[in-house]
Amino acid sequence: MMILRLALVAIISSSVAAQSASATSLITYIFGDSLTEVGNNNYLQYSLARSDFPWYGIDFSGGQATGRFTNGRTIGDIISTKLGIPSPPPYLSLSRSDDAFLNGINYASGGAGILNETGLYFIQRLTFDDQINCFKKTKDVIRAKIGDRAANKHVNDAMYFIGLGSNDYVNNFLQPFMADGQQYTHDEFVELLTSTLDNQLTTIYKLGARKVIFHGLGPLGCIPSQRVKSKTGMCLKRVNEWVMEFNTGTKKLLEDLNKRLPGAKFAFADTYPAVLDLIDNPTRYGFKVANTSCCNVDTSVGGLCLPNSKMCKNRKDFVFWDAFHPSDSANQILADQLFSSLLSSSSHSPAPAPKNNH
Numbered sequence: 001m002m003i004l005r006l007a008l009v010a011i012i013s014s015s016v017a018a019q020s021a022s023a024t025s026l027i028t029y030i031f032g033d034s035l036t037e038v039g040n041n042n043y044l045q046y047s048l049a050r051s052d053f054p055w056y057g058i059d060f061s062g063g064q065a066t067g068r069f070t071n072g073r074t075i076g077d078i079i080s081t082k083l084g085i086p087s088p089p090p091y092l093s094l095s096r097s098d099d100a101f102l103n104g105i106n107y108a109s110g111g112a113g114i115l116n117e118t119g120l121y122f123i124q125r126l127t128f129d130d131q132i133n134c135f136k137k138t139k140d141v142i143r144a145k146i147g148d149r150a151a152n153k154h155v156n157d158a159m160y161f162i163g164l165g166s167n168d169y170v171n172n173f174l175q176p177f178m179a180d181g182q183q184y185t186h187d188e189f190v191e192l193l194t195s196t197l198d199n200q201l202t203t204i205y206k207l208g209a210r211k212v213i214f215h216g217l218g219p220l221g222c223i224p225s226q227r228v229k230s231k232t233g234m235c236l237k238r239v240n241e242w243v244m245e246f247n248t249g250t251k252k253l254l255e256d257l258n259k260r261l262p263g264a265k266f267a268f269a270d271t272y273p274a275v276l277d278l279i280d281n282p283t284r285y286g287f288k289v290a291n292t293s294c295c296n297v298d299t300s301v302g303g304l305c306l307p308n309s310k311m312c313k314n315r316k317d318f319v320f321w322d323a324f325h326p327s328d329s330a331n332q333i334l335a336d337q338l339f340s341s342l343l344s345s346s347s348h349s350p351a352p353a354p355k356n357n358h
């Protein structure tokens with residue numbers, strides 16, 4: 001774990017240093033789900049995983065829904081600002097002739113998982129395999145624009161942020177009507193997820209990715225859509241234990257890949273402790289409520305904020321915006337912590353230390 005943390009620090013510091021030295025912009029590619037989507041699903045006509053309606057985006061610049069699944073910015077938006085670059089645009093918004101193809105792209109899609117069958121009932125979404133195919137096409141476009149050698153360097157030098165797996169639980173394993181939860185024990189399911197991820201990360205490496213940061217899962221048992229399944233509104237302990245098993249397995253996978261693939265710098269960003277601390281001690285961070293969402297939609301079926309949903313008065317008081325996704329204010333805290341933990345090379349404490357606000 002220490003080695004992975006140092007790798008993380010090395011990736012970020014070397015990328016930031018290279019950026020200021022060469023005056024060329026840092027290029028980032030983002031793969032993910034609704035936690036990082038910036039609008040791909042708006043282009044999928046039949047997708048049911050969408051957020052292109054009020055009150056999404058109410059606190060985003062312009063106040064309009066963009067396809068982000070929160071009231072404001074995603075963690076990725078905030079990290080991009082910290083890196084001094086614009087948040088990369090959604091892949092599906094670009095056409096091949098766009099020069100924007102050379103400036104980093106976001107492939108994230110709400111409802112997507114590591115597994116193809118995850119989120120099946122959203123009809124359309126870009127699964128991780130689909131997102132990898134989009135990256136492959138991206139590389140073809142870049143090659144056509146700047147030639148083979150430059151294209152290879154371009155993708156080798158870029159930074160890759162990957163955050164997937166939440167939907168493999170919330171919209172697959174934990175859903176009684178999906179086959180995987182019936183078919184597999186949890187041990188078998190984690191094995192399926194990590195072996196699938198092994199192939200996917202190897203494919204991304206073969207396409208040229210070297211500096212990859214994988215975001216581990218947060219305590220999914222504590223999101224409002226899971227809490228409502230407990231009679232007392234408590235976190236679902238078993239779900240949190242499962243998520244931690246996934247995180248442990250993925251950390252190990254990344255260590256293996258670093259040994260197996262020459263030049264690979266894959267790192268695990270462990271956001272679990274920071275998110276749990278925020279949920280356990282909301283007042284320490286300036287929040288009032290962490291056990292229910294601002295948009296009053298905590299049901300075991302729904303969970304997205306709809307135009308006719310009742311919203312809280314003060315959105316800054318709530319850690320959760322809807323039953324699945326953190327609020328803009330929570331994303332700010334989490335991005336601050338993630339970023340400072342990435343940059344503090346001398347730190348010997350476990351990743352993101354809680355801020356003391358009183």
Ligand SMILES: *[C@@H]1O[C@H](CO)[C@@H](O)[C@H](O)[C@H]1NC(C)=O
Pocket residue numbers: 116129130
């Ligand atoms: C998932 O779907 C993609 C195409 O979208 C396909 O290439 C891949 O083989 C599928 N993976 C599995 C494990 O079925």
Ligand SMILES: *[C@@H]1O[C@H](CO)[C@@H](O)[C@H](O)[C@H]1NC(C)=O
Pocket residue numbers: 232233234291292
């Ligand atoms: C959230 O916590 C507060 C204070 O502990 C409690 O009064 C409230 O009932 C809880 N809400 C839910 C939905 O569990």
